[in-house]
Amino acid sequence: MRRYCSVGLDFKVVIAHRIHQSVHQVLDLVGTLTTNDTAQPWDIETLARHCAGASALMVFMTEVIDDGFLEQCPDLQVIAGALKGYNNIDVAACTQRGVLVTNVPDLLTAPTAELTIGLMIGLARHIVRADQSVRAGGFQGWRPDFYGGSLNGATVGVIGAGAVGKSVLRMLGGFDCRCLYFDKKPITVEEECELSAQRVSLEALQSQSDFVVLAVHLMPETHHMVNASFLGRMKPGAYLVNPARGSVVDEAAVVEALGAGHLAGYAADTHEMEDWVRDDRPHDIHEALLASDKTILTPHIGSAVAIVREAIERSAAESILAVRDGLVPATAVNPEARC
Template structure:
């Protein structure tokens, strides 16, 4: 395949090294703005494109693919791919790749930071000082410590295990919920135990979400789930926004049953879900017991560059007619005749 004739579309900002890598094999069209293209703008760029580097902000479905007949590969600069219809891509002969292993450590690191920021009331204390209120030490902003706390993670995948490793120095009592238990030797290394959901919700001072978003896990955090949590416990979400019913969380915060909520993701982001809200719930935005970050789990400069380069190399492999190492649908492709 003659790569120099390829057109590659980058739907969001990428580092210069990534543009240089892709520019060596074809022409590169880049979104130079921080805001995503509209759907029509994206389709216009893709109508004669061979490759796309996609991010969380692009919704890839059959309708889009019908209008982009030259498209051969979509490289997601991401790990979770709920915004990409994999079956539709396979039916259109489009290879889809992801980046499965570079987001784990920075996401786990941010999670621990959210735990500390929430329980030690760091945001409120920062605002207090910036508001000109600080006159010296006062007996205020008493919080709780991560040290010695009970920590339960729902889903012991790569991120969950990385969080457990990072908590070793905090002398926490750690347990997890997962339909597939870790091997005993791995539990021993991580110093964790597998427990029932009911047990974890009753005992945990911090409940951390570490599962994927599926039809079964959509809004798994609802009124019933929250009511079973230990009074005053903290809920931390570094996973997917639509795992959580934000209205139910807002109600639990207002009642005081939920001690605090920290999240890096929101329902508004899950583009593939029809009827998703158009805003973050005001009861979460206005609560003093929340810490909110704008999906920055992987926002470490070197990490983001490595993620983008991984996606770029997947595009190059696909355009060479090779099977990219991180393809998730290569064996299910329906071959489309040129």
């Protein structure tokens, strides 16, 4: 296994996307720093070329790191993810080659849950459609129009009781709604009491919920978890909200459910086309979702709060600094790579 760099030795760092200037200044002190200052991600060949001789690489969701890439970058000691989920990184290959992988597990939770609540309200209350109507000159005074649903008195089902799922449930405490959740691993009784949430079967959640919120990781067993069968078991007229990962949802099946009137609306901050690790991923959001007036689609802005994004980048930078100093960061997902 390769030895790690000592304090004082030159340490080349590559940043795959633009970052906040304050974080850039911290890393400027490390050694040689190369940053992608364009608005687009580098292709993998360009990234590998910049990483020649690099000790550290800060990546985001758009970079797919596999063994072939690592083979071209033999000097890498750490891949610091400015992200929470890291299935775009082959952790096993990194471990085999002695490359630490770090992530940022906690900072994205609250802003993602906050956006989720906003999407739920925006979808049910037709906020986007109403705004567009006003801008198009359609407002001539009050009319009995844009009647929608409400969180007040609704049943909300959250699938996944991890950090984001629990944060959504906690925020729903400010509304007069009934909260259900499904997770194979139940939370504690104390947490259920705190969140006023009841654990039920997936089938019960689907059939009873006016809103279904997806808060699961993308894994083989959750890929296209929301398909035609799943949607068919949902309560007629319910809303579906996806702040999780795009490929958890079969977007074509959602189009069919919306068209049939079974699904009242769909809101998503994540989309199938951005799951770069899928060889068969679509390259665009489904046209019918874009055209529908029953959807709200946002460009993966769950963590897009300025102070949060800066903190995420700073956490990734601190992981790089720790490795530069010969340490294993607390955020390492494969600390065994250091052995």
